[in-house]
Amino acid sequence: MNTTSLSPLQRMAIERAQETLAEFVYSMNDVTGALLASLDGRPIVSDLAQHQGENQVAAIVASSFGLGQRMVELLGPSRVDEIVVRSESGLVIVYAAGNEGALVVLTRPSVNLGLLHLRARDVASLLKGATDSRRSFAP
Amino acid sequence: MTFHFDFKIVVAGPFAAGKTTMINAISDDDVVGTEAPTSGAEAAVKATTTVGMEYGTLRAAGEGFSAELSIYGVPGQERFKFMWDIVGTGMDGFFLLVDASRPETWSDSLAVGNYFRQTRSTPIVVGVNRAAGRPDLVDEIRTAVPLEGAHYLGFDVVDRDGVRGALVELLGLVLDSLPDEALEHHLVADAAAVGGPE
Numbered sequence: 001m002n003t004t005s006l007s008p009l010q011r012m013a014i015e016r017a018q019e020t021l022a023e024f025v026y027s028m029n030d031v032t033g034a035l036l037a038s039l040d041g042r043p044i045v046s047d048l049a050q051h052q053g054e055n056q057v058a059a060i061v062a063s064s065f066g067l068g069q070r071m072v073e074l075l076g077p078s079r080v081d082e083i084v085v086r087s088e089s090g091l092v093i094v095y096a097a098g099n100e101g102a103l104v105v106l107t108r109p110s111v112n113l114g115l116l117h118l119r120a121r122d123v124a125s126l127l128k129g130a131t132d133s134r135r136s137f138a139p
Numbered sequence: 140m141t142f143h144f145d146f147k148i149v150v151a152g153p154f155a156a157g158k159t160t161m162i163n164a165i166s167d168d169d170v171v172g173t174e175a176p177t178s179g180a181e182a183a184v185k186a187t188t189t190v191g192m193e194y195g196t197l198r199a200a201g202e203g204f205s206a207e208l209s210i211y212g213v214p215g216q217e218r219f220k221f222m223w224d225i226v227g228t229g230m231d232g233f234f235l236l237v238d239a240s241r242p243e244t245w246s247d248s249l250a251v252g253n254y255f256r257q258t259r260s261t262p263i264v265v266g267v268n269r270a271a272g273r274p275d276l277v278d279e280i281r282t283a284v285p286l287e288g289a290h291y292l293g294f295d296v297v298d299r300d301g302v303r304g305a306l307v308e309l310l311g312l313v314l315d316s317l318p319d320e321a322l323e324h325h326l327v328a329d330a331a332a333v334g335g336p337e
Contacts, residue, residue, distance in 0.1 A: 038175075038178045039175035039176060039190065040175045040176060040177050040178055040181065040188050040190060041175075041190055041214075041216070041218055041219060042178060042179065042218075055218055056218070056221075058218075059190075059216075059218040059219050059221070060221065062175060062190040062191075062219075063173070063190050063191045063214070063219060063221075063222055064191075065175075065190070066173030066174075066175055066189075066190040066191035067173060067191045067192075069173065070171060070172075070173060070191070100176060100178075
């Protein structure tokens with residue numbers, strides 16, 4: 001994202017989030033990319049393969065998260081924690097990151113899902129600061 | 140003998156045109172929505188935005204028929220275009236919402252309208268928000284957002300009767316456009332499910 005309109009504190013939060021995300025993708029076997037999106041579908045930080053547009057990914061994540069939220073409400077009042085989509089090509093998992101963001105993780109089919117959940121939930125919680133700092137600025 | 144139909148209507152339009160407000164104003168059942176807080180420049184315009192879809196219903200009856208409209212709203216921002224394709228599949232009528240008070244959104248409105256009319260040819264109503272009783276504004280939108288074959292009408296999305304009138308107009312166009320054999324596919328077997336007059 002364009003960080004020129006951010007305060008130094010906000011920029012620092014974003015930079016730290018970018019490092020956290022990159023370190024997570026690098027250190028996890030079979031994770032091919034990840035992105036933190038605001039719930040209205042804008043990329044905040046990302047570490048994706050070249051061919052994936054972060055704007056497009058962020059929008060798809062926000063729509064899915066919105067529909068996932070409606071799905072858990074079939075159970076009664078509740079907040080969605082994560083959405084897991086499995087396919088032959090791999091998994092796409094969306095984790096809630098605070099109240100204003102969602103972390104999407106792209107993996108190969110062979111990923112260790114248990115380990116991924118443990119790590120990704122931690123990362124999502126670490127990234128909260130970056131989504132919360134984002135609300136306060138408007139160009 | 141009364142015929143009962145159901146039709147799928149899609150409501151689209153640019154960011155902040157009033158789509159969510161419109162569907163909430165008219166729906167006979169609780170609206171299923173997907174609102175998320177806005178950020179950046181959009182946060183200055185309004186606090187929340189639709190990121191997935193909305194679903195509401197409207198029941199209407201005429202001479203010899205009753206109909207239930209399933210009304211789907213889609214997000215306005217172009218980054219959510221994939222939802223337009225998903226939700227637009229199988230629609231019977233298209234409702235484009237344009238805000239008469241924000242000329243800067245008119246070119247986006249035209250782009251949304253053209254996108255839907257290129258992908259499928261269904262009847263179109265262009266609802267001009269904030270133009271109730273203002274034919275001059277409706278004419279202005281007819282020129283600024285020209286969609287061939289579309290009907291233009293002025294109303295206000297917070298006025299239930301106005302919204303209803305606009306959607307009933309679209310229903311009329313849908314009924315006129317479908318040949319009898321196509322209409323049969325929209326017949327509902329169980330009349331009670333629609334709740335129309337017997």
